[in-house]
Amino acid sequence: MDIRQLKYFMAIVEEGQISRAARRLHMAQPPLSLQLKMLEDELGARLIERNTKSLRLTEAGHALYQRAEQIVGLVDTTAREIREFDQGLRGTLAIGSPPGIGHLYIPPRIAEFHVAYPEVNFQWREGNTYRILELLDKRVIEVGIVRLPIDDNSYEQIPLLTEPWVAVTRRIKGKRQPKAIALPDLARQPLLLMQRQQGIFCHDMVWDELRAADVEPTVFCESDNVMALLNLVELGLGAAIIPRSAALLKPSDDLHIMDIAGCRLESAVAITWLRGQRLSAAARQFLEMF
Known part of the structure; x- marks a missing residue:
């Protein structure tokens, strides 16, 4: 073999x-x-x-x-690192991110990086935080954007931002809809939630806030695919609770985004890499842009 x-x-x-x-x-x-x-x-x-x-x-x-x-x-990765000793900054940099927040941070930095280092190409993989950490562990990618918290003993990180989670409902045409909604009011319709992944706290965070609001919702669907949840909202099958950046992935006149009033649903985002791993020159320079 x-x-x-x-x-x-x-x-x-x-x-x-x-x-x-x-x-x-x-x-x-x-x-x-x-x-x-x-x-x-x-x-x-x-x-x-x-x-x-x-x-x-x-x-x-x-x-x-x-x-x-x-x-x-x-x-x-090994072959690329050896080539860099003689050839300088070139080759392929493998990165990863969740769909929503990745689209906010990665494209402008790739464009800027390409101007400075035109010999570097990119492989960009998408997935939820659990998948991105898995790709880092397998050394399929060198750096990835994730939602915190993650294991500080295993990964280095640079904090990027903290963003709120929002409610996404189907827009009712001809009816003025509010800019914010409380959890008890939102939970009067079936909820569409992010699926729980091993070691990831966002699912538990949402449920903690629901319990704190003394709400026992009907959950119609859980998924690790944000676009799947948004498609279900568009069909009128429920209301999604997702990060704001993810809610913006599907511009649609049929979707209405609202702040969630009276609670602190938010998640921090960071760019991360394996602790103790020798990063390629391209990865080190890419991290300098954050």
Whole structure:
């Protein structure tokens, strides 16, 4: 098993079909299928079920994919660091962020960074805080924007801002709607909430405020996908409680954003990286912009 085989396997998983993976890798399908079979034979385990139109990972395949992400990311980072000794600031900087707050902070800094260092390219991955920390731990990305708190023993951080959480409801046409709403009034309709992720406090923060307001809401849906919640609001299926930056992701005449009165629903945001990790020169310079 070598790095090349792991990259082939990752492409197959990410594309969902061997034919699409072959096109992505600029190679014919039969040699790629052979590489997958050789990898399975070497490991003595079936990695992918092939009896459906779209491939399905086995339990062993899931385990290998997670390891492959970490191994390939580490090899790519090592190769880049070695090249930097001779070539200066160039290569690819991998970063990550949640959708809403990332769109606020990252694009202008990428534009400014590109002017100063035109030889540096970017890989920008999105996900919730739990996913961003997971990518940092696997060294798939070097720096990421997250919602606090996180483990200070594992990560360095630069605080960016504290933003409020807001209510998003379906706009009632022809009716004037308030700029703010209290939790008891909001909870008269089904709520759409962010899903709880391991080690993340935002879900608990919302529930603490609901309990403090003596509210027992009906929760129609929880999701780690903000756009999914906003789509449900747009269909009139409930009211979402989400960060303000996330609420602005979907400009729509059918959505109404309100402050939540009488409580302190807010979360701090920081840019973070692994404590003790030697960052690439590009990552170090990028952090100087925050």
